[in-house]
Amino acid sequence: MMTIYKLSIVVSDKRGVGGIQNLDKKPKIGDVLTLSKDKQCYKITNITEIMPPRGHFIYLHVICKTTKNRS
Amino acid sequence: MTDIQELLKRYELFIGFTDDMLSKIIHLCQVRVYEPDSIIIEQQSSPINFYLIKDGTVDVITKLNVDGRIREMVIVTLGAGQSFGEMGLVDSGLRSATVKASALSELVVVNSREFLDLCEKDTDIGYRVMRNIAADLSFKIRYQNLIY
Numbered sequence: 001m002m003t004i005y006k007l008s009i010v011v012s013d014k015r016g017v018g019g020i021q022n023l024d025k026k027p028k029i030g031d032v033l034t035l036s037k038d039k040q041c042y043k044i045t046n047i048t049e050i051m052p053p054r055g056h057f058i059y060l061h062v063i064c065k066t067t068k069n070r071s
Numbered sequence: 072m073t074d075i076q077e078l079l080k081r082y083e084l085f086i087g088f089t090d091d092m093l094s095k096i097i098h099l100c101q102v103r104v105y106e107p108d109s110i111i112i113e114q115q116s117s118p119i120n121f122y123l124i125k126d127g128t129v130d131v132i133t134k135l136n137v138d139g140r141i142r143e144m145v146i147v148t149l150g151a152g153q154s155f156g157e158m159g160l161v162d163s164g165l166r167s168a169t170v171k172a173s174a175l176s177e178l179v180v181v182n183s184r185e186f187l188d189l190c191e192k193d194t195d196i197g198y199r200v201m202r203n204i205a206a207d208l209s210f211k212i213r214y215q216n217l218i219y
Contacts, residue, residue, distance in 0.1 A: 001080060004152065008214035018218045020211070022081075022152035035148070050213050054206055055086035061217060 001056040008050050008061045009033065011042055026058075033064060041067045075100055078179070081152050082123050083207050087199045095189060095196065101180045105129075105172040112170040118159025120180050124151050127176025131155065132169045147214075148173060157204050159183050 004022050011017040019035045027033070031044045042064035051059035076093045079085050079100075085093060102125065105111055111122065114134060130145045146168065149155055155170055160183055190197030 004081065006083070006210065008210065008217060010218050016219060018214070019148050020153065020214055021150055050217075051206070051210055054083070054203075057083055057086065059210060061213075 003056050003058060005058050005060055007033075008059075009035065009042075009064060010061070011035075011064050011066065012045065013065050027060065027062060032067060033062070043067045073097060075102075075179070078125065079123075082154055084123070084154055084157065084200060084203050086203050086206075088196070092193075092196050092199075095193065096181075096186075099181050099185050099189065103178055103180050105176045105178060107172055107174055107176075109172050110169060111172060111178070112156060112166050112168070114167065114169040115165045118156065118163060118166060118183055120182055121154065121156035121160060121186070122170075123154045123179040123181070124149055125177040125179055126151055127172060127174045127178075129155065129176055130171050130173045132171060133167070134169070143169075147211075154207070156183075157207070160187060161201070161204060 002024060004024065005026055007021045007023060007027065009018045009021060017038070021033070027044055027047060029044050029047060032041050033044065034041055044062050044064050046063040048061050049059065050061040053059065075097045076090070079093050079096060085096070111129060128148055128150045131147045131149065132143050132145050135142050135144055158167065190200055
């Protein structure tokens with residue numbers, strides 16, 4: 001079974017902006033995420049484990065900051 | 072192995088399920104398509120179904136009373152591989168939020184009563200479901216604690 005990365009996403013420079021996303025690929029610092037809520041691009045600046053893995057799910061907390069690019 | 076059975080493995084609700092257990096769930100699943108902006112769940116309505124997002128995105132919206140004015144606030148946007156409406160399986164309470172399709176969305180819809188009947192009949196399934204729901208709610212609480 002393929003590993004699924006469940007992300008808790010918080011944008012550090014925008015209060016209250018974030019989301020929950022599932023990814024098939026392990027995220028890394030410097031990757032750019034697009035939040036479906038506002039279609040804005042955000043660069044990952046920090047990644048920590050938010051909960052221990054369960055089954056094929058890995059739970060990560062990701063902190064992002066705004067980039068100038070729009071999707 | 073059916074396509075829907077393979078799809079169900081992508082949801083946390085079914086972590087730890089055997090193929091035999093999943094085969095009992097697929098009979099309860101219906102796939103429905105929702106147009107953008109269509110309301111899937113209305114806040115304060117009774118919990119009839121829970122939902123697995125196959126494709127698309129949905130906004131979870133709460134109504135807040137701010138200085139006597141009712142304001143709508145998107146508390147989270149959920150996408151493929153995520154679920155919503157499962158709190159009703161635990162407490163049977165009225166819906167705590169409205170859920171609206173924010174894009175063309177394809178959802179797997181499961182009737183809560185039929186699902187709970189299966190959980191009570193097959194307690195091995197019931198135990199795994201309740202543990203998985205508890206873990207998912209824990210994740211969502213941790214997220215809420217971190218975002219504000």
